[in-house]
Amino acid sequence: MQKGNIGVTTENIFPVIKKFLYSDHEIFLREMVSNAVDATQKIKTLADKGIFKGELGDLTVRVSLDEKNKTLTISDRGIGMTEEEIDKYINQIAFSGVNDFLNKYKDNANAIIGHFGLGFYSSFMVSNKVEIITKSYKEDAKAVKWTCDGSPAYEIEDAEKADRGSDIILHIDDDCKEFLEKARIQALLNKYCKFMPVPVAFGKKTEWKDGKQVETDKDNIINDVEPLWTKTPSTLKDEDYKKFYNELYPMQDEPLFWIHLNVDYPFNLTGILYFPRIKSNIDLQRNKIQLYCNQVFVTDQVEGIVPEFLTLLHGVIDSPDIPLNVSRSYLQSDSDVKKISTYITKKVADRLNSIFKENRKEYESKWDDLKLFINYGMLSQEDFYDRAKDFALLKDVDGKYFTFEEYKQLIKDGQTDKDGQLIYLYANNKEEEYSYIEAAKDKGYSVLLLDGQLDVPVVSMLEQKFEKSRFMRVDSDIIDRLIVKEDVKKTELDSxxxxxxxxxxxxxxxxxxxxxxxxxxxxxxxxxxxxxxxQSEYMRRMKDISRFQSGMSFYAQMPDSYSLVLxxxxxxxxxxxxxxxxxxxxxxxxxxxxxxxxxxxxxxxxxxxxxxxxxxxxxxxxxxxxxxxxxxxxxxxxxxxxxxxxxxxxxxxxxxxxxxxxxxxxxxxxxxxxxxxxxxxxxx
Incomplete structure (x- = not known):
């Protein structure tokens, strides 16, 4: 038997792991299963290269609970480890200066593991003892058992193990009993391991028999090893994409469109982004894009990787170029991440433009759902406006759709005032502003319907983008003063x-x-x-914008000012x-x-x-x-x-x-x- 101390610069590494990773302690399961999947992928690679000549057999990674003995075991039939490899990879943790490590990463628990190669040691966040029983794939390798109780002291001894691979046995601590609950482990596997590239089994499938759930002899495989985004787009049908969306987001309405991302230069990126049906409540729609690294779930908080307005989309992005443990500072500084963000914006714009050109009627039918998303993009990202101005639409009160240029051509002759300003008339509510709309129509004017959540700031943006143009709501003045063609007729009454x-x-x-x-x-x-x-167009718009823009709250406090015109x-x-x-x-x-x-x-x-x-x-x-x-x-x-x-x-x-x-x-x-x-x- 070999005894020793794990090679760290101080003895307080385990309390550090326990304390500073505690807020994210559920990720230990992702790390454990990821390690098992990696070991399995390696044996497949060795077999492909002819280095390993034995039978691969069943490569399923197995997660099993023993509530009585308070253990959680992750087993694989991967490459396994020799005693020397355990000493190299497990005992010698390659980092120095625990104090530096604490100071630098104390606010970002999730970044610690990935940065220091501590994936395996995340197991001590939930365990008071960890055992590894492993046997290398190499010929004549003997099985060994490594044991550590959460202090730097460890033991290595011979063990009995018939097959290659590793069993990691976590003895769950009393303050982490939740990880001995089947439902909790099932939920975590579903969250982090749902699309891992090697089958992961958790217990057996169950079926109803004689009025109760009974275990069968079939493995309960919790993951899809070939998710849709890994497949070639040309082999997929619309129904495949809709089915996958329903798998990701049960109970959601059918998506409008989707984009299948697939790029290998200058970075690797795959994924599927869906346009959900969104009309309002932007914030409720966030955190719906899932970020993966080689099919391992990383996060659903993708700000920084995906442009802000695209966080309204749903779907999956998978890139090995983004590390498993993403930190905000990494995202802000990494050039690959910025390239990915730019690429996604371009792909989204190209896809929308192609749909618009190929089937305008279908595009128009979905515009009311798309509008919030596109408006948000144009408001928040300058380069997206430059792309979107050709497929963003304006809708009039009669339900007809126009591009910006088409609408300008429609109204330029009839709605240009005496000063050469092109006046865009609009209504926010067809019913409430009906008589004003009719008065405008009687004059031969066209009226837009701008009833969306972001239409007020969009109006201000378009006034800056369009030359010599002004937007006026139809009830902001009497019709003859909305578009002044000649000097206003003075009242004939004496003062x-x-x-x-x-x-x-x-x-x-x-x-x-x-x-x-x-x-x-x-x-x-x-x-x-x-x-x-x-009601004054300026004051009403300022009050409306104050709901979106901080620093303008004083407008919201001002009374509404109306004119009664006799x-x-x-x-x-x-x-x-x-x-x-x-x-x-x-x-x-x-x-x-x-x-x-x-x-x-x-x-x-x-x-x-x-x-x-x-x-x-x-x-x-x-x-x-x-x-x-x-x-x-x-x-x-x-x-x-x-x-x-x-x-x-x-x-x-x-x-x-x-x-x-x-x-x-x-x-x-x-x-x-x-x-x-x-x-x-x-x-x-």
């Missing part, structure tokens, strides 16, 4: 009448939470609506003005006269005092100015009160306000109830 009309409506506007109304009087033609509500050409507005004039004239005449008198006095006082230095103005003059301003404000309030008293009993004023609010989804609760009752009384 006093326009002011009185505005005051009547302003006094009856409801007090809504975080909403402000501005009243405008505009000559819009007798066939246009008497009253309309519009059409002075409409007969109903004329009737209200005539009625207001006849009923309020007697009361208003002396007040207006007083207002004009006080305004003239105030102007004279200002003019007089403007000629003096501040210190030359007497207190009496200051008081005179202050009293005049006070009297003027009192008279204005008196005037507004007279108009408000008139307007509060005018059902038509209330009806027009409520109609405008109703059109914009702003009439609710008791106000809606009052509107309905008033409507009934007006119809009688």
């Amino acid at each position: 006093d009448k326009a002011d009185n009309l505005s005051a009547a409506f302003r006094s009856q506007m409801p007090k809504l939470n975080k909403v402000e109304f501005n009243i405008e009087v505009q000559a819009l033609g007798e066939n246009n609506m008497p009253v309309m509500i519009t 059409n002075s050409d409409h007969q109903l507005i004329k009737n209200i003005l005539d009625d207001e004039t006849s009923k309020c004239n007697d009361a208003l005449t002396p007040v207006i006269s007083e207002i004009k008198g006080q305004q003239a006095r105030l102007a004279a006082l200002h003019q007089n005092q403007s000629k003096k230095k501040p210190e030359e103005i007497t207190q009496e003059e200051k008081d005179d100015l202050s009293n005049t301003e006070k009297t003027l404000n009192e008279q204005r309030e008196k005037k507004n009160q007279i108009i408000a008293d008139y307007a509060k009993d005018n059902k038509i004023v209330h009806q027009l306000i409520d109609l405008a609010l109703l059109q914009n989804g702003m009439l609710k609760g008791s106000a809606l109830d009052a509107f309905i009752k008033r409507s009934v009384s007006l119809i009688k």
